Amino acid sequence: MDDQEASINKIPRLLGHENFIKWKVLFKAAVNYNDPELWTSIREGQYVPSTTAGNNATIELKMKKRDNKALSMLKLGLSWEILTSVNHHKTTKEMYDAVIDMFEENTELRDIKKDRQKQQLDRFKFKEGERLKSVLQRFMTIVNEIRTTNLLISDFELNKKLLSSLSGEWYTCK
Incomplete structure (x- = not known):
């Protein structure tokens, strides 16, 4: 990963084991820089509307957009080989956790x-x-x-x- 790839305007790309540690740090920084709420979507999972709070369509639409943006950022940050092995996960949290498991938890x-x-x-x-x-x-x-x-x-x-x-x-x- 060169200096250009590590800029805050560009999502760092995870290529494999050799750049995982750098990617993990820079990916989180890029997500937080773009929108700190995106990191919440990645770490806590998709927004689930509360049945007791009533139907607030504006909040639900905003949260759905946030979740979709977080998922898109994660997919853009993965090489094709890695993406194809985790793309079956439907939520950003599941996909991110699978990437972490693939490179870190073992x-x-x-x-x-x-x-x-x-x-x-x-x-x-x-x-x-x-x-x-x-x-x-x-x-x-x-x-x-x-x-x-x-x-x-x-x-x-x-x-x-x-x-x-x-x-x-x-x-x-x-």
Whole structure:
């Protein structure tokens, strides 16, 4: 997902496991930016008219439009492969929950992600000729992904890894 895809004017697209964490955060932000009530429709489900409140057609129409817009936004935010596997769900909440289950709720998958991120951290090292800003950006990308999976690595260990990854020429004073 590049910077253009992450803008608030464009719904981020879920392509697969590799961008799920970013998609989840950016999708919620895009929905809330467009209309905070849409997130309510996604998380709580469709509006169900109350039989005791009487027939307020205006409110019901507004809520139905909100639910339809939320469902459309979710569908637009999914790749074709993912959409076809969850499109049988009729409500936005059901579809969103199915996507979350597909990518997050599986403990085996979560453990695999943690292992992969730990390996990324272990393999992290300075690239010859790389500027410090680039090193820090790559390192922080890995750290941020690690923190979203609740992999417990102390700040001390992260600092130690970063410092041990730097080029030897940065340790000499001239």
